[in-house]
Structures are given as structure tokens and as C-alpha cells.
Amino acid sequence: MSAHVLVTGSSRGIGAAVVEALSGREARVIGHATSAAEGRIAADLADPAAADRLWDEALARLDGRIDVLVNNAGVFEAVADDADPDVWREAWDRAWRINLQAAADLCRRMVLHVRERGGEGRIVNVASRAAYRGDSPAHWHYAASKAGMVAMTKSIARGYANRGVLAFAICPGFVMTGMADEYLASRGGDKLLADIPLGRVAQPEEVASVAAYLALEAPASMTGAVLDVNGASFVR
Numbered sequence: 001m002s003a004h005v006l007v008t009g010s011s012r013g014i015g016a017a018v019v020e021a022l023s024g025r026e027a028r029v030i031g032h033a034t035s036a037a038e039g040r041i042a043a044d045l046a047d048p049a050a051a052d053r054l055w056d057e058a059l060a061r062l063d064g065r066i067d068v069l070v071n072n073a074g075v076f077e078a079v080a081d082d083a084d085p086d087v088w089r090e091a092w093d094r095a096w097r098i099n100l101q102a103a104a105d106l107c108r109r110m111v112l113h114v115r116e117r118g119g120e121g122r123i124v125n126v127a128s129r130a131a132y133r134g135d136s137p138a139h140w141h142y143a144a145s146k147a148g149m150v151a152m153t154k155s156i157a158r159g160y161a162n163r164g165v166l167a168f169a170i171c172p173g174f175v176m177t178g179m180a181d182e183y184l185a186s187r188g189g190d191k192l193l194a195d196i197p198l199g200r201v202a203q204p205e206e207v208a209s210v211a212a213y214l215a216l217e218a219p220a221s222m223t224g225a226v227l228d229v230n231g232a233s234f235v236r
Contacts, residue, residue, distance in 0.1 A: 003027040003216060004062040008054070008106070009073030010040060013177030014126060017208035018070055025216060030058045032073065045073055045098045051105035065117070068215045069110045071103040071149070072126040078138035092141045099145035104152060107167075111156070114164045123167040124214045125153045126207070127226075131171055133234045146171075150226055157224030166223040168214040173230025174201035198231030 005022050009015040010031030019031045032054055036042035041061070043054040059066055075098050079091035107123055114121040128135075130143040131150045149169065156167040173196065193199065207229050214227070228236070 003067040004065050005029045005068040005070065005215060006032070006055070006058045006062070006066055006106075007070040007072060008032040008045070008102075009126075011035075011037065014172070014175055014204045014207045014211075015070075015072040017204035018072060018211045021205070021208040021212040022068075022215060025212060027068070027216065028062060030061050032058070045102035046094055048097065048101070051102040052109065055106055055109040059113075066110065066113060066121070067119075068122045068124065069106055070124045070126070070211055070215060071106060072211075073102065074099045074126070074145075076139070076142055078136075079141065081137055081140075095141040095145045096148075099142070100148045100152070103149060107152065107156060111160055111165055114160075118164070120164045120166065120220075122215055123153070123156060123165065124211050125149050125167070125169045126211065127153070127169045127171050129171045129173045129228065129230045129234045132236060153226070154224055161220075161223050166218075166220055168218065168222065168224070169226045170207060170210055170214070171226055171228050171230070172202055172207050173228075173233045175207055175229075176201050176203055196231040196233040198233075200231065202229050202231060 005027050007015055007018050007029060010019045011033035019029050022029045031040040032043055033040040034044055041054055041057050043050040045051060075095060077091060079088055103125060110121050110123055127149040128146040131146040135143040153167045153169040156165060210227055210229055
């Protein structure tokens with residue numbers, strides 16, 4: 001029986017690569033994007049009610065069963081430390097809503113879904129090396145939201161392992177997506193690349209291969225694992 005999977009943030013980059021990787025392994029995959037395209041479910045996760053609507057629509061499209069949730073949607077938007085206080089707080093609120101709260105809402109629905117139907121469910125949360133290493137002075141909020149995602153993943157793994165829910169996190173460094181391209185250019189690409197011993201940023205397909213493994217193959221005893229994909233730019 002093929003796995004039924006919901007992948008958020010699937011319009012490009014890591015999310016699109018995850019959908020392709022899982023589809024290639026014969027999983028039945030529903031992708032999410034901010035706007036509808038190519039069969040994806042449209043949902044603006046900045047809206048507090050959007051995650052629950054997304055779950056309900058995905059569940060209906062997948063005939064009432066979701067086996068794997070991949071939380072990949074996120075924003076990486078700068079805000080200066082001397083910005084107007086209202087601008088500062090809105091940037092934090094937006095990062096928190098999209099990067100963490102929406103992921104938490106979907107994780108909650110997965111936990112309740114597994115409890116209701118029995119069996120096993122898997123959660124793969126795409127966080128960031130920023131959860132451990134931090135980020136730039138303009139991205140406190142991004143790093144904090146990703147640290148929250150890692151802590152949430154560990155809490156789910158510890159709290160629900162004996163109730164059929166497995167949870168994993170991936171912490172990529174820079175990945176060659178549109179967001180990474182813009183950031184590399186803004187920070188001086190060559191200097192930034194010099195901080196990566198591998199000498200290059202990761203490709204989306206590399207992160208997707210890890211996500212697909214966790215979603216479909218990783219042994220249950222790995223629950224709670226946080227895997228780094230950062231070219232040794234940060235090692236723990």
C-alpha cells in the first residue's frame with residue numbers, strides 16, 4: 001500500500017524536490033503552495049486558520065488517510081534591528097505564524113489523525129542549521145522559529161513514540177533555491193561559501209533524499225533524530 005503524503009511549501013526548491021522524490025517511490029503525494037498550481041492545494045499559512053483548512057482538503061483528496069506530513073513551508077525575510085517597532089513585531093509574527101505555528105497546527109492534526117485511525121504516522125520537519133548556529137542580525141526571528149521547530153519535533157518524538165507517531169527534523173544549511181540565491185548575493189557569495197568546507201551549497205535533491213528516507217524508510221528507533229545537511233558548515 002503506497003504512503004499518502006502531504007508536503008507543504010512544494011512550489012519550488014526543497015519542497016518541489018521532496019514531492020518528486022516521494023512520487024518516484026510510488027507514494028501518493030499532495031503538495032501545498034501559497035497559490036494553486038499543478039494540482040497543489042493553495043493556502044496562505046500566514047492566515048491562522050489556513051493550516052487546518054489545508055489538512056482537511058489534503059485528507060479529502062487522499063481518501064481520508066495521511067501517513068506522512070512533511071513541513072517544509074517557510075519564509076526567510078529580513079528585518080533590521082532598528083526597524084520601526086510595528087514593522088519589527090509584524091516580521092516576528094509573520095515568521096512565527098508561517099515557520100512554526102502552521103507547522104505545529106499540522107503536526108497536531110497528524111497526532112490526532114493517528115490517534116483516531118490507529119497505525120503509524122510520520123512527521124518530517126524541515127528546520128535549519130540556524131536553529132543551532134543562529135543567523136544574521138536581520139534574521140533573529142528566522143533562527144528562533146527554526147529552533148522552535150526542532151524543539152517541537154523532539155517533544156513530539158518523545159511524547160508519541162509509543163502511540164504510533166514518529167517525528168524527525170532536517171537542518172539544512174544553504175540550499176540552492178531562490179531564497180538562497182538572493183541571500184548569497186546579499187551577503188557576498190564567495191565569502192559565505194568559504195565558510196562551507198564542502199565548497200558549495202546543497203542541492204534541493206540532496207535534502208529531498210534525506211526527507212524521503214525519513215518519510216518512508218527510517219527505522220522507528222530513529223524517531224527524534226535531527227539530521228544536518230550543511231556541507232560541514234556547522235557540526236554538532
